[in-house]
Amino acid sequence: MTVTQHTYARRGVLRLGTRRSLMATTQSQMVADRLTTLTGATVELVGITTFGDVTKAQLSQIGGTGVFVSALRDKLIDGEIDFAVHSLKDLPTTPDPRVLVAAIPPRDDPRDALVGPAKLADLPPGARVGTGSPRRIAQLRALRPDLEYVPIRGNADTRIGKVASGELQAVVLAAAGLGRLGRDGEISEVFEPGDMLPAPGQGALAVECRAGDDDLIGLLAALDDPRTRAAVTAERTVLAALEAGCSAPVGAFAADAGHILNLTAAVVALDGTRSVRKSTAGDLSAAMDLGRDLAAAMIAEGAGTLMEERTH
Numbered sequence: 155m156t157v158t159q160h161t162y163a164r165r166g167v168l169r170l171g172t173r174r175s176l177m178a179t180t181q182s183q184m185v186a187d188r189l190t191t192l193t194g195a196t197v198e199l200v201g202i203t204t205f206g207d208v209t210k211a212q213l214s215q216i217g218g219t220g221v222f223v224s225a226l227r228d229k230l231i232d233g234e235i236d237f238a239v240h241s242l243k244d245l246p247t248t249p250d251p252r253v254l255v256a257a258i259p260p261r262d263d264p265r266d267a268l269v270g271p272a273k274l275a276d277l278p279p280g281a282r283v284g285t286g287s288p289r290r291i292a293q294l295r296a297l298r299p300d301l302e303y304v305p306i307r308g309n310a311d312t313r314i315g316k317v318a319s320g321e322l323q324a325v326v327l328a329a330a331g332l333g334r335l336g337r338d339g340e341i342s343e344v345f346e347p348g349d350m351l352p353a354p355g356q357g358a359l360a361v362e363c364r365a366g367d368d369d370l371i372g373l374l375a376a377l378d379d380p381r382t383r384a385a386v387t388a389e390r391t392v393l394a395a396l397e398a399g400c401s402a403p404v405g406a407f408a409a410d411a412g413h414i415l416n417l418t419a420a421v422v423a424l425d426g427t428r429s430v431r432k433s434t435a436g437d438l439s440a441a442m443d444l445g446r447d448l449a450a451a452m453i454a455e456g457a458g459t460l461m462e463e464r465t466h
């Protein structure tokens with residue numbers, strides 16, 4: 155046996171690489187426990203510090219959330235870890251041929267949530283609401299143009315802390331993340347997708363390993379939920395076909411009803427005044443076509459022009 159062999163069967167313990175944040179370690183541990191329950195595999199968490207975790211710069215300045223993903227992928231390729239768990243919405247839509255999304259587990263709540271003293275409609279005029287996401291800012295401006303939207307970053311604890319300290323009246327975060335941290339008791343409103351379309355893939359996880367690590371790919375398949383995979387495939391195909399990045403004001407959400415996938419997507423002008431929003435429905439098995447066709451229809455209605463506006 156040579157040291158370059160990474161087969162888990164020889165080693166016995168699977169190494170799951172994770173960012174060190176509470177959210178990342180919590181969701182990695184959830185996946186590890188589920189894998190152990192389903193397959194009997196022994197899993198060990200390996201903490202990895204990424205550049206995105208130590209810099210204070212805005213994510214848009216350091217290449218977006220992809221920085222978190224690429225650090226874990228590098229460790230995967232080096233053989234320091236065997237697999238990794240990412241928030242699917244942070245995964246760039248351009249595939250990396252070195253790795254494979256071996257499983258997409260059942261999705262948690264896909265919606266966005268407000269943490270604060272009241273629902274959005276009941277916040278006083280001029281209230282300061284924290285979110286760094288152009289998608290959230292654009293849709294919030296459409297709902298409450300009279301509030302002030304303040305860019306923030308940092309982990310959920312830091313963000314919620316700004317409400318407790320009075321620096322902000324409210325913050326918007328993903329309901330799934332708050333749930334995983336046990337902070338969902340502080341939610342004052344959960345936004346329905348009709349009012350605020352979630353980010354493509356929000357609430358879902360991606361379990362990634364080296365391409366070609368066939369034994370492990372077979373094992374991780376136990377975690378996969380085909381319905382979630384179809385829904386997020388449709389959503390992410392819209393994003394890819396619009397050639398939009400993770401910081402673009404693009405929302406997409408697919409809900410399945412039996413064999414049918416109902417897909418809605420929107421591009422919203424950053425000032426919230428205009429949007430291109432379209433829906434479609436089709437078979438679960440045609441998720442990619444659904445996403446591609448919807449994006450084409452959106453581009454025909456000016457979605458590309460709306461997205462370009464923000465860069466000028």
Ligand SMILES: NCc1[nH]cc(CCC(=O)O)c1CC(=O)O
Pocket residue numbers: 219241242243244326327328329330331355356357358359
């Ligand atoms: N971009 C950070 C990020 N990536 C995934 C989640 C939440 C959990 C999820 O969507 O699975 C968050 C925080 C947030 O948006 O509030």
